[in-house]
Amino acid sequence: MEVDVLLTCNSTLMSNYHGKEFLGFGSSAPPNWLPEFLFRFLFFPKMKKINGLPWQAPYGLRKMEAKLIDEGISAIVVDSDDVQKYNARVIGIYVMDAFGWGPSSTTFAGIMKTGEPYLAKYFRKLLESRGYKKLKEKGAKTIVGGPGVWQFRYKPNFLDKYGIDCVFDGEGEVAVDLIKKAIEGKNLPRFYEGNRFPSIEEISTIKRATVNGIVEIGRGCPRHCEFCSVTMRPLRWYPYEKIEEEMKVNESYGVDSCILHAEDVLLYGQKGVIPDEEKVLKLNELAKKHAKYVSWSHASFPAVASNKKLIEKLSEILIDENQKWWGAEMGIETGSPELIKKRMPAKAKPFKPEEYPEIVKEASAVMTDNNLFPACTLITGLPEETEEDVIKTIELIEELKDFKSLIVPLFFVPMGKLKDEEWFRKEKMSDLHKELLIKCMRHDLKWSKKIINEYFHEKNIIIKTLYLLFMKIIEWEGKRWLEKKTI
Ligand code: SF4
Missing domain, CATH: 3.80.30.20 (tm_1862 like domain)
Known part of the structure; x- marks a missing residue:
C-alpha cells in the first residue's frame, strides 16, 4: 500500500499494557532473569489489530496522523512489524526514550545489572528491520519526534548509521511544513526546533x-x-x-x-x-x-x-x-x-x-x-x-x-x-x-x-x-x- 507518511513506533510503545498504563514503566528495565517473551507479555503485550492496523496507538502518533490527514496528506499509523507492507515517502517515528537515558531507565540501570533497556533495544530493532531498510533503499526520509528526541543530540552518529534525516523537537502540529518538504524529497535540517506553540484551533481531533x-x-x-x-x-x-x-x-x-x-x-x-x-x-x-x-x-x-x-x-x-x-x-x-x-x-x-x-x-x-x-x-x-x-x-x-x-x-x-x-x-x-x-x-x-x-x-x-x-x-x-x- 502507498502512503505519503507512515507513522510508527517501537513495540514497547505500541501496547495497551493490559489496560494499565503504569506497567509501561517495565519497558525501561534491561533484560533480566525473566525470559523476554514472558517479560514482554507481562509488561508490554502486543497490540491487537483490526483490519491489519493497530486497534489503539500512542496518543502522539494519533494526533500527528489526524493533523496530517486534515492537511490533505495521506498518513497512517502502523505497527512496526508491518512497515514492510507499505511504500511511503516519509517515515515518522515516535520516540519516548530512544537510548534508555530517561529518568526511569537510568534508575533501573542504577539498581539492576546494566544492559540495554527493552525500549532502546526495540527502537534499534525497528531501525534494523527489513521493512525499514526497504523503505530507506527506496529513498524514504526519516523524521523522529516525541518527548525523547533530546537524546539524539548526544549521539549524532546514530543518525547517520540508521539514516535518520531529521530530529524534530516540539509539538507535532508545527512540523507539517517540514513533513511537506520531506514528501517533496527536499533536504531536511538534521535538528529542527519547533519553537512555535499551536493554538487550540490548530490541534486536530484524533481519528482512531x-x-x-x-x-x-x-x-x-x-x-x-x-x-x-x-x-x-x-x-x-x-x-x-x-x-x-x-x-x-x-x-x-x-x-x-x-x-x-x-x-x-x-x-x-x-x-x-x-x-x-x-x-x-x-x-x-x-x-x-x-x-x-x-x-x-x-x-x-x-x-x-x-x-x-x-x-x-x-x-x-x-x-x-x-x-x-x-x-x-x-x-x-x-x-x-x-x-x-x-x-x-x-x-x-x-x-x-x-x-x-x-x-x-x-x-x-x-x-x-x-x-x-x-x-x-x-x-x-x-x-x-x-x-x-x-x-x-x-x-x-x-x-x-x-x-x-x-x-x-x-x-x-x-x-x-x-x-x-x-x-x-x-x-x-x-x-x-x-x-x-x-x-x-x-x-x-x-x-x-x-x-x-x-x-x-x-x-x-x-x-x-x-x-x-x-x-x-x-x-x-x-x-x-x-x-x-x-x-
Ligand atoms: S513543571 Fe509541572 S509537569 Fe513539570 S515537574 Fe513541575 S509540576 Fe510536573
Whole structure:
C-alpha cells in the first residue's frame, strides 16, 4: 500500500499494557532473569489489530496522523512489524526514550545489572528491520519526534548509521511544513526546533483509538519546575466539546477506558493553581459517560490538598460497579522545603514551600480514603541537592507508610532549564541515596501486592497470578539485595 507518511513506533510503545498504563514503566528495565517473551507479555503485550492496523496507538502518533490527514496528506499509523507492507515517502517515528537515558531507565540501570533497556533495544530493532531498510533503499526520509528526541543530540552518529534525516523537537502540529518538504524529497535540517506553540484551533481531533483511551485535556503546566521540559510550553486547555469528540472516537472503537491527560488534571480550565470544582466535576462526569474506567495521567499533591472535598465528590462520580479505584502519576519529588525553593518554586502553591511535606501527607490521606491510588515519583541527584535534603525526603517517605501508592525514585536527567547541568548516575549515589532507594523499595513491595489484587479484574486471573508470582520473586531478590547492604 502507498502512503505519503507512515507513522510508527517501537513495540514497547505500541501496547495497551493490559489496560494499565503504569506497567509501561517495565519497558525501561534491561533484560533480566525473566525470559523476554514472558517479560514482554507481562509488561508490554502486543497490540491487537483490526483490519491489519493497530486497534489503539500512542496518543502522539494519533494526533500527528489526524493533523496530517486534515492537511490533505495521506498518513497512517502502523505497527512496526508491518512497515514492510507499505511504500511511503516519509517515515515518522515516535520516540519516548530512544537510548534508555530517561529518568526511569537510568534508575533501573542504577539498581539492576546494566544492559540495554527493552525500549532502546526495540527502537534499534525497528531501525534494523527489513521493512525499514526497504523503505530507506527506496529513498524514504526519516523524521523522529516525541518527548525523547533530546537524546539524539548526544549521539549524532546514530543518525547517520540508521539514516535518520531529521530530529524534530516540539509539538507535532508545527512540523507539517517540514513533513511537506520531506514528501517533496527536499533536504531536511538534521535538528529542527519547533519553537512555535499551536493554538487550540490548530490541534486536530484524533481519528482512531488511542492507547487505553487517552485523551488530552490541555498542554503546559503552571508550576515551572526547573528540571522539567514541560515548563517551556504555554498553558492551554481544550473546551469540553473538543475533549468529548475524542472520547467518542475511542468509544466508537470499543475502548472502554479513558485516561484524562494533562500535567495536572485537577487544574483543568484554570490559569492558576487552585482547582475549579465545577469544571473538574463536569470533566470527569463527561469521561464517565463515555468510558467504564476513568483514570488521570497526572495530578499534584497541592491541588488535592487545596480542596479535599473535591476528591470525595470525584470518588462518588468515578467509583462504581465497574471501577474500584482510579490512578494518576504524581510527583512528590522531594521532602525538602529548601530544595523546593531552589528548584521548583511553584511546586507547593497555593501553599508555602515550608508547608510542602505536610501537604503531601494530608493529600495522601485523602487519596487513600477515596480510592485514588497514585504512582508517585521522587527526583534524586538534583544540582545543589544537600545531604539534609535527602534526609528530609527519607523522613517523608517513612511518614507515608500508610499511603496506598507506589513511590519510584528517579535519577536527575538534565532537561528543561537545567539541560546544561550534569547527569546524576549510580556512581554518584551516596549512602543516603541508597537508603532512600531501599525505603522506596520496601514501601513498594508492601503495597504492590495489594494494588495488584485491585489492579486486575476477575477476567485477568492468569495475569494477576503471574504478577503475584513476579512480586514474590522481586521480594526474594530484594531481600538478598538488602542483606548485602550495610545500611
Ligand atoms: S509540576 Fe510536573 S509537569 Fe509541572 S513543571 Fe513541575 S515537574 Fe513539570
